[in-house]
Each structure stands twice: as structure tokens, then as C-alpha cells.
Amino acid sequence: MAPNAVAVSAPGKVLLAGGYLVLDRAYTGLVFGLDARIHVIVQDIATRNGVTLNEIIVTSPQFQDAVWEYGYRLTERDGGIQVTPLRVDATLKLNRNVFVETALGYTLTYIASITTPNVTPASITILADNDYYSTPTSLSAKSGAAPRFHNLGVPISKANKTGLGSSAALVTAFTAALLTYYLPKETIDLSTDSGKRKLHNLAQASHCAAQGKVGSGFDIASAVYGSCLYKRFSPDILSHHVEPGQPKFASQLRHIVDETDEADRWDTEIRKDEVKLPKGLRLVMCDVSCGSQTPGMVKQVLAWRKENADEANAIWQDLQNANDSLAKELRALAESDTRQSYEHLKQGFARIRELIRRMSERSGVPIEPSSQTELIDACEAIPGVVGGVVPGAGGYDAISLLVEDNETTLNELAKLLSGWTFKSEASGQPGDGRVSMLDVREEMVGVRAEDATSYQG
Numbered sequence: 367m368a369p370n371a372v373a374v375s376a377p378g379k380v381l382l383a384g385g386y387l388v389l390d391r392a393y394t395g396l397v398f399g400l401d402a403r404i405h406v407i408v409q410d411i412a413t414r415n416g417v418t419l420n421e422i423i424v425t426s427p428q429f430q431d432a433v434w435e436y437g438y439r440l441t442e443r444d445g446g447i448q449v450t451p452l453r454v455d456a457t458l459k460l461n462r463n464v465f466v467e468t469a470l471g472y473t474l475t476y477i478a479s480i481t482t483p484n485v486t487p488a489s490i491t492i493l494a495d496n497d498y499y500s501t502p503t504s505l506s507a508k509s510g511a512a513p514r515f516h517n518l519g520v521p522i523s524k525a526n527k528t529g530l531g532s533s534a535a536l537v538t539a540f541t542a543a544l545l546t547y548y549l550p551k552e553t554i555d556l557s558t559d560s561g562k563r564k565l566h567n568l569a570q571a572s573h574c575a576a577q578g579k580v581g582s583g584f585d586i587a588s589a590v591y592g593s594c595l596y597k598r599f600s601p602d603i604l605s606h607h608v609e610p611g612q613p614k615f616a617s618q619l620r621h622i623v624d625e626t627d628e629a630d631r632w633d634t635e636i637r638k639d640e641v642k643l644p645k646g647l648r649l650v651m652c653d654v655s656c657g658s659q660t661p662g663m664v665k666q667v668l669a670w671r672k673e674n675a676d677e678a679n680a681i682w683q684d685l686q687n688a689n690d691s692l693a694k695e696l697r698a699l700a701e702s703d704t705r706q707s708y709e710h711l712k713q714g715f716a717r718i719r720e721l722i723r724r725m726s727e728r729s730g731v732p733i734e735p736s737s738q739t740e741l742i743d744a745c746e747a748i749p750g751v752v753g754g755v756v757p758g759a760g761g762y763d764a765i766s767l768l769v770e771d772n773e774t775t776l777n778e779l780a781k782l783l784s785g786w787t788f789k790s791e792a793s794g795q796p797g798d799g800r801v802s803m804l805d806v807r808e809e810m811v812g813v814r815a816e817d818a819t820s821y822q823g
């Protein structure tokens with residue numbers, strides 16, 4: 367590890383309540399960070415045969431073919447720093463990673479817009495905690511302690527994601543690591559509110575650009591701030607700037623990140639104090655590996671809402687009230703010294719599920735399909751399980767549970783899940799999916815500086 371190495375990590379996410387609603391500024395999302403993190407280490411590039419490479423090399427050593435090399439140059443007319451993917455070998459097809467490439471271009475451009483840049487060559491390593499991907503059977507069968515970061519042995523596109531929000535955690539940790547590496551602490555300090563706010567704005571901008579759409583951004587918000595109640599930004603903030611490399615891109619990006627004028631101010635609302643988890647309870651995430659996620663669910667739900675505004679708005683408002691009550695009850699229990707019953711929490715989950723099912727039925731989109739209803743019902747029947755939901759956009763991907771944090775409950779749950787055969791109506795083939803409990807739980811802390819030497823070996 368080079369002596370100037372810096373390391374930063376950012377957490378994954380689960381939108382426990384507020385899926386679809388959070389796309390609209392009139393509503394909020396209850397988002398928990400998860401303790402599966404993506405880590406990014408930046409250091410001096412090692413010389414090859416005495417020759418210093420004038421480029422930035424990014425590697426993700428857990429995957430096959432995961433090396434991306436970039437040249438970079440300052441463009442004319444305030445277009446920012448343009449990064450150009452280089453071929454690792456002239457005979458190979460250009461291997462691209464749009465999230466890495468975009469975050470690199472945006473971050474270097476921002477750095478160049480606020481300082482006279484001294485962008486030295488660098489080597490960047492990405493490491494993802496194991497729960498971002500389903501463990502291949504070949505690895506789970508191996509005896510002995512699992513390595514801290516599995517080598518998945520496949521290209522990233524072939525790895526089985528568990529839906530914890532890898533691209534948002536990656537873009538956030540990657541952006542934060544570059545800012546820390548190239549800028550002095552007096553210019554940006556990510557442990558302060560103003561540093562976090564700039565990181566948030568920059569990471570939202572490049573994540574949206576890489577995704578090719580402006581989503582609600584709850585995943586970047588939780589990667590930066592950890593668990594929070596989230597109200598999205600107005601999409602307008604990110605829809606007026608020119609493309610990277612075009613004249614004035616650099617100044618436009620600086621205005622967006624630094625909020626230089628009142629008119630540039632982000633209207634995002636992040637309320638950290640309003641999200642608490644009572645002592646003795648924890649979140650459990652279950653991955654449903656039946657691979658039949660319905661594409662375009664967001665589009666379909668929003669199209670239905672547009673056509674049926676009155677009915678939809680009534681459901682949206684009822685859900686917002688139910689989500690607020692759940693967050694409030696969690697806070698009340700967390701702040702009380704005397705142990706209270708979980709009855710209100712149970713009712714809260716039941717009400718949210720009822721409304722999500724109504725949303726599902728009315729829009730014709732399988733947000734809580736009947737196979738998920740069966741699974742959550744079975745989990746909720748276990749003593750110690752307080753309640754469950756389909757998180758985020760729902761569908762067949764995952765379920766989230768709030769449970770009492772004790773061995774008996776977790777063992778009972780593991781027993782139920784290991785024998786569960788998931789029936790996916792979507793594929794029409796009963797019995798084609800398994801459910802596994804991920805080794806993750808809620809995480810209150812967002813982006814975090816790490817000790818770079820801890821990744822050695």
C-alpha cells in the first residue's frame with residue numbers, strides 16, 4: 367500500500383417504506399443504510415519496468431476482466447476533464463464500466479473547477495462486501511472461514527446481485543475517495559455537513575448521468591448519510607447542464623455541487639433524527655433468487671397513477687400516513703426506557719402491506735405478488751418476527767423483516783427459509799426459486815473514511 371493511500375466506504379440501502387411514493391416530492395421514503403459496504407482505495411500508481419504510467423487504472427479484483435484504464439485531459443472552453451477509456455490490450459474489445467467512467471469524469475471535472483488541478487496518475491481498487499452478490503455454490507461449499515472479499519470468478523455482468531444498491535454505494539465511495547485523495551482537507555472535509563452535502567450533490571449528478579435517468583436518489587442519499595427519512599430533490603436541478611466535455615460543463619457542475627446561487631440550492635430533505643431502531647430489534651434482508659423481476663414496474667405504476675389520479679392519490683396519502691406512523695412508532699420505542707409491546711409496529715406493517723397490495727392490484731403491477739405474500743406471512747408467523755414488507759419497488763427480488771435480535775428467532779427464520787421453495791407466478795414455473803437470509807443488518811452511518819492499510823493482503 368502506497369504511503370499516501372486513502373480508503374473510503376459507503377453502505378448499501380433498503381427502502382423499507384415509501385417505494386414509488388418517494389419519486390414524488392410530496393412524499394418521503396424511510397430508508398435504512400445496510401452494513402454491506404463498498405470500499406474504494408486510491409493510491410499512487412506503481413511503476414511498470416521503471417516507467418510511470420500517465421493514467422488512472424481502476425480494478426475490481428473480485429471479478430473477471432474488471433480492469434479499466436483511463437487517459438484524462440483538461441478540455442478547452444471550460445468543458446472539464448475528459449476521461450477516455452483505454453484498451454488494456456489493442457486486440458481486446460473496449461471494456462467499459464459506465465458508473466466508474468462517469469464518476470471519474472465528474473469528480474475530476476469538479477476538482478479542476480475549484481482548484482488548479484494536479485491530477486496525478488493513480489491506481490483505484492474497488493472491493494464489495496460479500497453480501498452484494500449471491501455466494502456461488504462453489505464458494506459456499508468450501509470449508510474454512512470465508513475471505514473478507516470473495517473472488518466471484520465471473521465478470522460483473524454475470525454476478526448475481528442481491529439488490530443492495532451496488533452502483534450508488536460504489537459511486538459515493540469512489541467520488542469520496544477521489545475528493546479525499548486529490549483535495550486538501552481545508553477544501554473539502556467529508557466528516558463535516560458541508561463536505562457531505564457537496565459529496566451528495568456530486569454523487570447524485572454522476573449517478574443519474576450514468577443511469578441515464580433521474581431516479582429519486584434515495585440510494586445515494588443513504589450511501590452518504592446512512593439511514594434517514596428522505597425527501598427527493600426536484601429533478602430540474604440535474605436536467606439543465608450540458609454534457610461532459612461541452613463548453614461550460616465545468617462551471618455548471620461546480621454551481622450544482624457548491625450551490626453557488628440561491629437558485630442552485632438543492633431542495634432535498636434528509637432527516638436523520640427521525641429514523642431510529644429500538645434496542646433489541648434488527649432488520650433482516652432475504653434474497654429471493656428466482657430471477658424474474660418484472661421490467662418497467664416504475665413506468666407502469668406511474669402510468670397507472672397518471673390515468674387514475676384520484677384513486678392513486680388516495681392510496682399514496684394513506685401509505686404516507688402509514689409509513690409515517692411506522693417511523694414514529696420505531697422512534698417512540700427507541701427513545702423509551704421502559705420496554706413496550708410491539709403491537710403498534712405489527713399493526714403498522716399490516717397496514718402498509720394492505721395498501722401496497724391495493725397499489726399492486728389496482729395498477730396491475732406485481733409489487734407484492736401472492737408468492738411474496740405467502741412468504742412474508744410465513745415469516746410473520748414466527749414468534750419474534752415483528753413484521754415484513756417487500757422493499758423498494760417490490761416484485762420478486764427480496765423481502766425485508768424487522769425481527770427481535772436473538773438467536774432463537776434468527777434460527778427459526780433460517781429454518782423456515784432453508785425449506786422454502788419460492789413459487790414465481792412470473793415465470794409460470796412453480797418451485798424455481800430459493801430464499802436466503804443475507805448476513806446484513808441496518809447501518810446508521812453513511813460514508814466513512816477507512817484505514818487504507820486494513821485492506822492489505
Ligand SMILES: Nc1ncnc2c1ncn2[C@@H]1O[C@H](COP(=O)(O)OP(=O)(O)O)[C@@H](O)[C@H]1O
Pocket residue numbers: 426463464465466492493494522523527529530531532533534536
Ligand atoms: N464491485 C464493483 N466493481 C465495479 N463496478 C461495480 C461494482 N458494483 C457495481 N458496479 C457498477 O455498477 C453497475 C451495477 O449497477 P446497477 O445495475 O444499477 O445495480 P444496483 O441496483 O446494484 O445499483 C455495474 O454494472 C458496474 O458498472
Ligand SMILES: C[C@@](O)(CCOP(=O)(O)OP(=O)(O)O)CC(=O)O
Pocket residue numbers: 380381384385386387388389529530531581582583584664757758759760
Ligand atoms: C420504485 C422506487 O421508488 C424505489 C426502487 O427501489 P429499489 O430498492 O427496488 O431500487 P433498485 O436498487 O434500483 O432496484 C424508485 C426510486 O425511488 O428511484
